[in-house]
Amino acid sequence: MRLPNPQSDTIVFSASLMGSRELIGELGGDPDTVMRAARVPVSAFETADIFIDAERLVDYLELAAEHCNCPEFGLIHGSRLPMGIFGHIWLLMRDAKTVHAALQYFVKYYGLFTDMGAFRFEAADGGQWLHYSLHTRGRFGNRQVINASLAVVCLFIRGNIQRHWQPPRVKLRQDGNNTDAVARFFEHCPDFNNSTDALFIDNSVLRAEIGSGELGRLSKKSALIRSKMDGSIVLTEVKSILRLLLPYEECSIATIAETMRLSERTLQRKLENLGTCFREVIDSVRADLAWHHITSSQLPISQVADLLGYKTQSAFGRAFRRWHNQSPREARSTS
Numbered sequence: 272m273r274l275p276n277p278q279s280d281t282i283v284f285s286a287s288l289m290g291s292r293e294l295i296g297e298l299g300g301d302p303d304t305v306m307r308a309a310r311v312p313v314s315a316f317e318t319a320d321i322f323i324d325a326e327r328l329v330d331y332l333e334l335a336a337e338h339c340n341c342p343e344f345g346l347i348h349g350s351r352l353p354m355g356i357f358g359h360i361w362l363l364m365r366d367a368k369t370v371h372a373a374l375q376y377f378v379k380y381y382g383l384f385t386d387m388g389a390f391r392f393e394a395a396d397g398g399q400w401l402h403y404s405l406h407t408r409g410r411f412g413n414r415q416v417i418n419a420s421l422a423v424v425c426l427f428i429r430g431n432i433q434r435h436w437q438p439p440r441v442k443l444r445q446d447g448n449n450t451d452a453v454a455r456f457f458e459h460c461p462d463f464n465n466s467t468d469a470l471f472i473d474n475s476v477l478r479a480e481i482g483s484g485e486l487g488r489l490s491k492k493s494a495l496i497r498s499k500m501d502g503s504i505v506l507t508e509v510k511s512i513l514r515l516l517l518p519y520e521e522c523s524i525a526t527i528a529e530t531m532r533l534s535e536r537t538l539q540r541k542l543e544n545l546g547t548c549f550r551e552v553i554d555s556v557r558a559d560l561a562w563h564h565i566t567s568s569q570l571p572i573s574q575v576a577d578l579l580g581y582k583t584q585s586a587f588g589r590a591f592r593r594w595h596n597q598s599p600r601e602a603r604s605t606s
Contacts, residue, residue: 281325283385285315286356298339321568325387329409342449345415349422371477398473440471513556524549558594566606
């Protein structure tokens with residue numbers, strides 16, 4: 272097995288590994304060999320909600336394909352992933368009225384799941400191209416993770432409107448090696464050596480109705496319900512939103528209030544009625560997340576600090592000691 276590349280700056284939820292060990296076993300390989308070679312921590316297969324280095328995921332999928340002699344490994348893995356791994360994004364997609372609306376949610380909020388890549392739509396005659404751009408480069412290539420990402424889109428459409436749906440056209444940057452394996456998955460030969468990685472989705476599929484749209488229709492009612500919420504349920508929702516958003520943007524009380532469809536003043540008053548304030552709540556969430564990522568993941572301490580909004584590792588270290596009476600290194604060494 273080849274040695275993996277040094278750590279990157281991009282991250283992804285460990286849920287993206289779900290089912291991969293079983294697939295390697297099905298194909299006659301040894302999951303532990305691949306895991307060790309890619310230096311993916313054991314905890315990433317035990318807990319779905321920790322962050323892992325995205326480059327290790329890229330390397331893991333490439334090494335798995337090589338180890339199992341399965342060029343279509345990424346496609347198979349992506350097509351088996353449960354959409355539930357996308358959490359809040361999946362809830363929005365399930366409620367969307369059409370395939371297009373659901374995929375627009377997916378494109379818009381994909382960054383909440385990982386910053387290793389991004390999707391975008393491009394209008395075309397008869398439909399839309401859905402492009403995927405990967406921001407992380409593995410040492411051994413990136414074919415498998417790109418194919419897995421495209422396969423997830425196929426999985427969603429197949430699971431909602433047409434079990435055996437295939438994109439009528441596929442563009443791939445990769446060369447034409449192992450064309451048979453990829454062609455078997457898509458049931459036709461993609462356009463290889465392209466300048467992009469993309470699936471074409473025709474308008475009839477995009478317009479297909481899949482959900483009730485209740486979340487959208489009930490937005491005003493939700494705002495009214497939230498305005499009347501008090502007690503621990505308010506605190507629970509604030510903490511839930513903070514846990515989701517903290518790694519991706521600077522969270523202010525204005526941001527959280529807007530997400531909850533409350534005015535900033537109303538949210539502040541509700542927290543005061545609970546004997547706390549926004550600064551104390553965000554500090555508590557940071558403390559919980561810090562412990563979780565330090566003890567359950569192998570992300571560098573500097574990266575955990577950055578995820579939680581600290582400009583320096585030393586500032587994070589002081590906060591961690593205040594929360595847990597020990598340094599991040601001490602906590603990691605004893606976990």
